[in-house]
Amino acid sequence: METNIQSSSHKCLTSRLVSTSAQGGMSLDTSLNSVLDVNTADNAIILHTKPEPTIFTYDNVADADTTQEAVFSLVGKKIIEDCLNGYNGSILAYGKTGSGKSFTMFGPSENLESSQLRGVIPRSLEYLFSVIAHQQDHGSKKQFLCRCSFLEIYQEQIFDLLDTASQGIRLCENMNKGVFIDGLIEQVICNPRDAYQLIIKGWLNRRVALTSMNREGSCSHAVFTVKIESKEEVGGFQKSNISQINLIDLAGSERQKATNTDSTRLKISKNRGFESFFQRL
Numbered sequence: 001m002e003t004n005i006q007s008s009s010h011k012c013l014t015s016r017l018v019s020t021s022a023q024g025g026m027s028l029d030t031s032l033n034s035v036l037d038v039n040t041a042d043n044a045i046i047l048h049t050k051p052e053p054t055i056f057t058y059d060n061v062a063d064a065d066t067t068q069e070a071v072f073s074l075v076g077k078k079i080i081e082d083c084l085n086g087y088n089g090s091i092l093a094y095g096k097t098g099s100g101k102s103f104t105m106f107g108p109s110e111n112l113e114s115s116q117l118r119g120v121i122p123r124s125l126e127y128l129f130s131v132i133a134h135q136q137d138h139g140s141k142k143q144f145l146c147r148c149s150f151l152e153i154y155q156e157q158i159f160d161l162l163d164t165a166s167q168g169i170r171l172c173e174n175m176n177k178g179v180f181i182d183g184l185i186e187q188v189i190c191n192p193r194d195a196y197q198l199i200i201k202g203w204l205n206r207r208v209a210l211t212s213m214n215r216e217g218s219c220s221h222a223v224f225t226v227k228i229e230s231k232e233e234v235g236g237f238q239k240s241n242i243s244q245i246n247l248i249d250l251a252g253s254e255r256q257k258a259t260n261t262d263s264t265r266l267k268i269s270k271n272r273g274f275e276s277f278f279q280r281l
């Protein structure tokens with residue numbers, strides 16, 4: 001199984017292999033030969049097809065032993081640094097159901113804050129605040145304001161994961177703002193602890209909705225967004241900037257393909273509004 005992580009601003013595709021044993025502890029028959037190899041030196045995945053092997057090359061590849069920290073270093077650090085310099089960026093995890101997208105982006109559902117297995121989203125927020133602190137320790141007078149939102153898209157409907165009573169909010173478009181989500185809660189965070197509280201709150205809301213409203217988790221997209229406003233005085237003038245980073249855990253890719261055969265499945269790709277929303281990300 002393979003999860004892919006695409007990061008922009010500096011367009012970069014990372015492929016992460018997940019061993020079958022990672023998915024719910026199934027044991028592997030070690031007498032069987034592996035159908036693919038990972039060549040980390042050349043960033044390639046070699047699929048043992050006949051008569052010739054097929055080689056896929058990525059910007060980065062991560063094998064089944066690559067840690068969450070190493071994956072974050074590959075996909076996250078540069079984008080956070082760019083975002084603090086005023087560029088927008090997105091990190092998307094996509095792949096089949098069970099390939100490790102949510103694990104890569106969030107981590108384990110228990111003890112997220114202290115776990116070594118915490119994923120790209122918590123690590124991105126930790127790194128964001130560590131870079132801000134580092135800049136301020138080195139004399140920077142730049143002031144930052146970080147605001148977060150956390151939403152889920154399920155069957156063409158948007159739910160605010162920071163609002164326990166969210167019944168669905170609307171995607172809107174106007175001349176000034178372009179495409180935006182009306183009424184989405186944006187909460188100010190000042191440190192990683194604030195960020196963790198939001199991630200855990202949203203995550204719990206997502207799980208409650210899964211059980212109480214019969215939603216299927218692998219059919220929904222989760223988007224965690226951090227908007228960063230910076231202000232600095234340069235030569236007597238106030239210089240300000242706004243950028244944003246979108247951290248996205250997409251629905252299983254085969255669920256989207258299944259749209260044609262099962263109308264209850266995710267229909268996002270058919271909706272022009274959502275198309276432009278994702279293009280904007």
Ligand SMILES: Nc1ncnc2c1ncn2[C@@H]1O[C@H](COP(=O)(O)OP(=O)(O)OP(=O)(O)O)[C@@H](O)[C@H]1O
Nearest residue numbers: 018022023024096097098099100101102103218252
């Ligand atoms: N690298 C890994 N190490 C250990 N366990 C993993 C790893 N990747 C995934 N898992 C485990 O595999 C299972 C499936 O992973 P996950 O829920 O992240 O898949 P997914 O791609 O998000 O699936 P879906 O499309 O259904 O949402 C989970 O129990 C998760 O904890």
Ligand SMILES: [Mg+2]
Nearest residue numbers: 101102217218
């Ligand atoms: Mg998932």
